Amino acid sequence: MYEIVYFASPGFAEVSRFCLEISGLEWKNTVVDWDQYTEMKNQGELPWGYLPIVRTPHGTVAESNALLRYTAALAGLEPEDLYVRAKVDELVEVINGWREHFMPTFSIENIDEKISARKAMFVEGGSMDTALKNISAVFERSTTGWLANTEDMTIADIKAFMDTFMMFSGQFDGITANMLGNYPTLLAFHEKMSNDSRVKKYYDTDDEMRWVFRPGAFEKFGNSQHI
Ligand SMILES: N[C@@H](CCC(=O)N[C@@H](CS)C(=O)NCC(=O)O)C(=O)O
Incomplete structure (x- = not known):
């Protein structure tokens, strides 16, 4: 257990x-x-x-x-090939590094200042805008649609999916779902991942906190191209 x-x-x-x-x-x-x-x-x-x-x-x-x-x-998701596993881990660590951009904003007490600091991360060239574009570029180079170019989902995909879309759930003041319109590749990844049978089954609930992980959650914010 x-x-x-x-x-x-x-x-x-x-x-x-x-x-x-x-x-x-x-x-x-x-x-x-x-x-x-x-x-x-x-x-x-x-x-x-x-x-x-x-x-x-x-x-x-x-x-x-x-x-x-x-x-x-x-779950049998760790790649057996150690190089592939290391590349997956590399991506997991890169995504984990996003926390460093966010952390300083949690201690800003003034709500307007907090919102401005968070919005600044997502304007063109801001820390999170750059991070999301960098990860988008990795997806665009993948021939399988999975982040580490693997045949199946790895923890890099799970981490990318959950850490990206959780940011846009509305729980973080200043970060709104419409900002995702700037990242069409990530919207395409959302479509792929949220429609994966394992993910779809897990989120087939009415849990309001987890709407961001369901198919179509961000449909109205941009045109995703299939990956
Ligand atoms: N490096 C740890 C950080 C864990 C962490 O910061 N957890 C928070 C919740 S998200 C916590 O326990 N906070 C309680 C506290 O700050 O006292 C990890 O990745 O698990």
Whole structure:
């Protein structure tokens, strides 16, 4: 039995929740609130003081990217070829690096300043605009439509899908879904990924927090070309 413990939002746990789901193994999704998190931390249940964690038959693992690789291996998603696996990991790390652009904006208390700082990241040449265009270029070079040019989905695709579209859910002041109109390749990837049978099945719910992962979520914001 595997158990992921995290807050209700997709946040840093969604990629691993999805991997466990498609692994076919028995797993539990434990959602905690801030008080429960604090209690777990005070009880010394969190190796590094943060969530998410995954509880396994062998012990607890922390750090979201460690969870991602572990759960992906359980799901049989990790490429056997070590070079391909390294390229997949490279892409995962690049996408993880987007957090560095965002983090400083969380501590801006004035809401107008926070919104301006976030919008500035998405204007032409801004840090996130550049990041999204760079990742778009990798998709455009792929002959299979998957980020690492693999035959099937890898954790690079899962991470790209979830980290990209979660940004546009409306939960981050200043970042709006219409901004995606500037990234047609990413909209095409959304169409491919959200219609993948494994993804579609997982999000076939009425969970309002996860509308961004469903087919057609961003249809009105641009013309995606099939990839
Ligand atoms: N490097 C860690 C960071 C985890 C992290 O920052 N978790 C946040 C939730 S998204 C947390 O536990 N926050 C509680 C706190 O800041 O006290 C990872 O990737 O898992």
